[in-house]
Amino acid sequence: MATINYDRLQGKLNILADAAKYDVSCSSSAGTRKNQGGGLGDASATGICHSYTEDGRCVSLLKILLTNHCIYDCAYCTSRKSNDTPRAAFSVEEVVDLTMQFYRRNYIEGLFLSSGIFKSGDYTMERLVEVAKILRTRERFNGYIHLKTIPGASKELLLEAGLYADRLSVNIEIPTKSGLALLAPEKSHDELKAPMETVKEEIITIRESRKTHKKAPKFTPAGQTSQMIVGASNETDLQVIQLSSHFYKQYDLKR
Template sequence: MTDTVLEKLKILAESAKYDVSCSSSGTVRHNTAGGIGNTVGGVGICHSFTADGRCVSLLKIMLTNHCIFDCAYCVNRRTNDRPRATLSVRELVDLTIEFYRRNYIEGLFLSSGIIRNPDYTMERMVRVVKDLRTTHRFNGYIHLKSIPGCSRELVEEGGLYADRMSVNLELPTEESLRRVAPDKNFESVFAPMRYIRQGMLQSQEDRRKFRHAPRFVPAGQSTQIIVGATPETDHDILRVSSALYRRPSMRRVYYSGYVPVNTYDTRLPAAVGRVPLIRENRLYQADWLMRFYGFSADEIVDSATPNLDLEIDPKLAWALRHPECFPVDINRADYALILRVPGIGVKSARMIVASRRYGSLTSDSLRRIGVVMKKAQYFITCRELSIGGTIQEVTPEQVRRALVPTPSRSKKVDPRQLSIVWE
């Protein structure tokens, strides 16, 4: 690696770190004779840990950090005074292959600023992934960012070589997007999303008819929403996410707390500093509730409570606002209702439904299953009385005080500290 390429690598890897929509699952790409690498289904990338404890990484880099756009939230906007670099197609392909051969990476996450126009940039990115797949027979994971405003033909060609594609929505409303990113609009973002979705549906239909039909973006697409750069509430953000999840190709919506990477810009009235990490964490928990627990966005937050409670997780907050839904009889309630009990996760709910066929469950049984009884005891009944009394016997305010104790004055609590486990 020459000194020039190394310097470009440092600049472009640093510029790419603010894009968080860079993990994958749901694709299998086996090695072939004469090829290199493989993609293992069900694992993540970018320093994610798999179920068996492995850490999987990728080369996360931009083709260039030059950009003709002037988005107020972006570190690479054209009016920023920062070092710029551009890798040629050949340099980027060689970097990926050499890093893989040295066992530094298992895949590639490729994004780019926009040079000349969206099609010119997207064409160079597609050449990179096509060369990796066809010339070097690289079978590792590839995540390709689609450039807003690029042509359908380039999206369709890129989708034949990438495992996942993504287009960042960035902001939840078009009004805010126009204000802070005047070169973008929702149509330029949603058009590539639509091309990806249509390509995936067509590929699925073709593979039903022809066994060896080429796959198109087998791991689906993802997107990113920036939180806190503009004054939208969590309700606004989650309603947009819910609408995106109704599209069959959307796998993940990522939430990125705004980082003030630029000098103060009057287009960002709400961006007075770094967004609290806990807000980002709560949005991911709410996202999980929509995807796996059967909650709608309007149940988690509404016009009366438009923002998530930063002290307690969204599921507990919903339960405290709806005491009329509790207590839940663990031995009789259906699966969907059991899922709504704080302290009970998807796996625990399934085990409860399966176990109670062989006898009534007690609080000890629930503990062995994995239920967090510190939370659940206020919202359930089982064969014997719960220890703390149900939410019908104590007020929601009393339950909240019991579960969120006031920290001692003598003990300093770091507000950035997050809870690792929640149900």
């Protein structure tokens, strides 16, 4: 393993934890209380958020992006390629090290990992999967892992991701096709829905398999989630509600 420069890592963490705050597919606190040198604890925005497991437990998650570099220029995204913002990228080993260091210090109980898309969907998704795989197999990490699936990533990578992550998610982003075409013309609803369909089908397949084969592998046991931006285009409240209802029924979303 490469030696990690912790001063540089802190700089990356500041950028990539801040960039991850816009993804609300896990609940997050909004505390800003800082420790000024006395007492215990710190509630400033350091990239730790809170989510809830299937049995109702509240868990603290390290919430970061792998990178905020992105090949897309979606008008609503702070990581869009035309935005003048500081850029950073973690290596796979840096994310693994951060997760284990935070976990050993009892700061977190899991990881929420998303990413801008750099080079391609497969290139990015491969690195997200590698983080989860190393945590599970080499580090024997049994905490909660939530991975974002990347539009355009191969079915094979999505299926591998579900073997290591507790939950997967992909953002539908804008409720209407016309709104998405206006604000993110490089993307399409069909491309965004494809990972959801893959995950849903595999969840059903594994669920049926486990009825007869108890040792069948688990696949994203906490299910999948999504989120959309409301108000950026001209969709009506009714359209938002109808789409939400459709996605809950069609893809068995948890949130």
